[in-house]
Amino acid sequence: xxxxxxxxxxxxxxxxxxxxxxxxxxxxxxxxxxxxxxxxxxxxxxxxxxxxxxxxxxxxxxxxxxxxxxxxxxxxxxxxxxxxxxxxxxxxxxxxxxxxxxxxxxxxxxxxxxxxxxxxxxxxxxxxxxxxxxxxxxxxxxxxxxxxxxxxxxxxxxxxxxxxxxxxxxxxxxxxxxxxxxxxxxxxxxxxxxxxxxxxxxxx
Numbered sequence: 196x197x198x199x200x201x202x203x204x205x206x207x208x209x210x211x212x213x214x215x216x217x218x219x220x221x222x223x224x225x226x227x228x229x230x231x232x233x234x235x236x237x238x239x240x241x242x243x244x245x246x247x248x249x250x251x252x253x254x255x256x257x258x259x260x261x262x263x264x265x266x267x268x269x270x271x272x273x274x275x276x277x278x279x280x281x282x283x284x285x286x287x288x289x290x291x292x293x294x295x296x297x298x299x300x301x302x303x304x305x306x307x308x309x310x311x312x313x314x315x316x317x318x319x320x321x322x323x324x325x326x327x328x329x330x331x332x333x334x335x336x337x338x339x340x341x342x343x344x345x346x347x348x349x350x351x352x353x354x355x356x357x358x359x360x361x362x363x364x365x366x367x368x369x370x371x372x373x374x375x376x377x378x379x380x381x382x383x384x385x386x387x388x389x390x391x392x393x394x395x396x397x398x399x
Contacts, residue, residue, distance in 0.1 A: 325356030
């Protein structure tokens with residue numbers, strides 16, 4: 196019991212640190228620092244890229260992406276919730292309701308990077324949340340595998356659980372390198388991790 200209490204206290208301190216940092220740096224959410232760490236470990240951004248952000252609300256990932264790709268890059272996001280002053284083109288819609296052609300049209304070509312921080316409305320039941328989130332992760336993977344330019348990258352959030360390993364393995368044939376990581380800004384008690392897929396291989 197004491198050990199759990201210490202873990203919770205440590206997690207809250209970490210949450211406070213990242214939340215304050217996000218506020219100080221003008222980001223809507225602390226989740227941006229997960230992407231920042233991923234980018235430092237596996238440089239996935241470059242000036243002038245085309246980036247697709249799936250589940251882009253509240254906008255922190257998109258704002259960081261815009262900073263990294265510069266004014267010459269193209270950025271498209273999709274989310275059920277509208278992001279004020281989105282730094283690109285946002286579709287306010289469900290990924291289930293919008294055709295692939297419409298989704299990608301504002302990019303002007305195949306994306307070089309697909310980001311997915313999508314998550315369902317959680318129920319508090321770990322298995323249910325895992326299944327629901329993994330379905331979103333599969334949708335994101337379908338988009339990435341189908342649309343990425345050769346050599347492009349894919350970053351996706353996953354809730355850990357019994358089917359997570361199989362999901363990660365399913366991505367390996369499509370990319371030169373696939374890594375599973377849990378960034379420092381992730382809360383200790385969280386079941387989420389991220390899969391970083393580098394260098395989309397040419398389609399068979």
